[in-house]
Amino acid sequence: MARMEQNQRLQFLSDACAKALVKPLWDCDDTAAQAIMNSMLHAKDISGIRLHNACTGSTLTSGVFLDGDTPPHVRQLVYDDGTEHDFNVGTLEIDFTPVSIIQSATDSLRAYLFITTTMALCLTVVALLTFRRLISRPLEAFQQLIDKRDISRNNPVFAAEISINHRNDELSGVIKAYDELMETVARQQAELEQQARIDPLTGLGNRLKLAECLDAALDRAKRYGGEGYVVLIDLDDFKPINDTLGHAAGDFVLQVTARRLLSQVRSHDTVIRLGGDEFVLLIEANALPRDVNTKIERIRALVEEPLAYEGKSVTVKASVGVSAFSGNEKGDELLTRADQLMYADKCARKAGRD
Structure with missing residues (x-):
């Protein structure tokens, strides 16, 4: 689910960047295009943007391109003049940060669960009961939190209606960190959507x-x-x-x-x-x-x-x-x-x- 949210966010970033750049390319305005590219780097998922302007023949770059396993995301930019004629105005390349914070936290949690599950097989009946009380219930609460977050992710105020024992263990900390992370991602996405509608030079709407x-x-x-x-x-x-x-x-x-x-x-x-x-x-x-x-x-x-x-x-x-x-x-x-x-x-x- 975290991977799906990440892919949706990267697709949103790519679409927002492309829509904002089409008109400056049509106007042969390298200055506005460069300013938009610089503003898009505020998104933590983007490490570099490269743009070829078909009008001026120039290539603009913002940020850095990482030498990773995943190639940059490439798309052609097309301008619609409103008369059913489309014009190719340039090529956009976006290099996304290879591993998101959400995916990293999820991978760490999976590794932790694998270790604790293996240890649980060696415990006695008493230990198994203790395991259920100390590990399984917080884990179940964590899964419920994820499920509720997926259902309510469009709600700006998210409150998990889950009863969790107030204990200072690692899983309780992960649950809290996950909730805070989701709120941060939602806030950053809202800010990015707002930035995509503002002209960076004048501060007017675009x-x-x-x-x-x-x-x-x-x-x-x-x-x-x-x-x-x-x-x-x-x-x-x-x-x-x-x-x-x-x-x-x-x-x-x-x-x-x-x-x-x-x-x-x-x-x-x-x-x-x-x-x-x-x-x-x-x-x-x-x-x-x-x-x-x-x-x-x-x-x-x-x-x-x-x-x-x-x-x-x-x-x-x-x-x-x-x-x-x-x-x-x-x-x-x-x-x-x-x-x-x-x-x-x-x-x-x-x-x-x-």
Whole structure:
């Protein structure tokens, strides 16, 4: 059972890492990809990550690859553009720590039980009764604890309803250690799931977080009425900043832009970094259209305000696309519509028709 839990956790880690890296690879953003890889190393099960970016041709590495018997886990990363076209954007290799803490504790317990069982065969009837009282009952309690933990592992608060004699022996200590270990694993998994939904550069939610928030917003709009908005913002003239001042300057612009966007939304609205230099505002369905138009123009003006980086004035422009929703739409369709309107806005501004 411990091996099964470990395999499920490793599969979860692999899926989370792959989903988080697909969009940065599609955007040819090595900086964001490297930051995500570094954050994934917080999981104790991962010792090294290697990524080949098909767009830039670069190979990124984080952590170390152990020279063990188990080869690294390799998977191809594929980007779905929403039009039933898939693109191979890179190759991901993950080297997992070969032996988990859970498996090590289980193997030690099995060895201990084998020794005590062999000794029990040589005992007298009195010794067998003592064995039953001192060893078998705690062992049975330990098995019940494992069974209950498997049934209740989705419950954040686990309390074993088992009566165990309060004795300071090794098996009682193992039972307590097992319970504490399971709580630690559950807590780390919850933290990892949260990290997989956060953009490490700006602290905003990422594409995974957007999908969850958008589904919830559509449900609320359908239930309570009103009109909400998906606002897609793309930073124009951002690439020259990276090319002339370096990626550190580009990261600074993205972080400042994130703070500016957060300052302009309500507590129940959501700001997302979609990837690269694209951001999404998810405005809940309780605002009038004219209020939204005023808000968007105010946000555009704020994003385009010059900012100082190492004594130099840096400026970007913002192209914006807005799609409205009432709860009957699909999230992918809303994003596609906003992207089309954002591109039209970009073309119009470049042509001087804004």
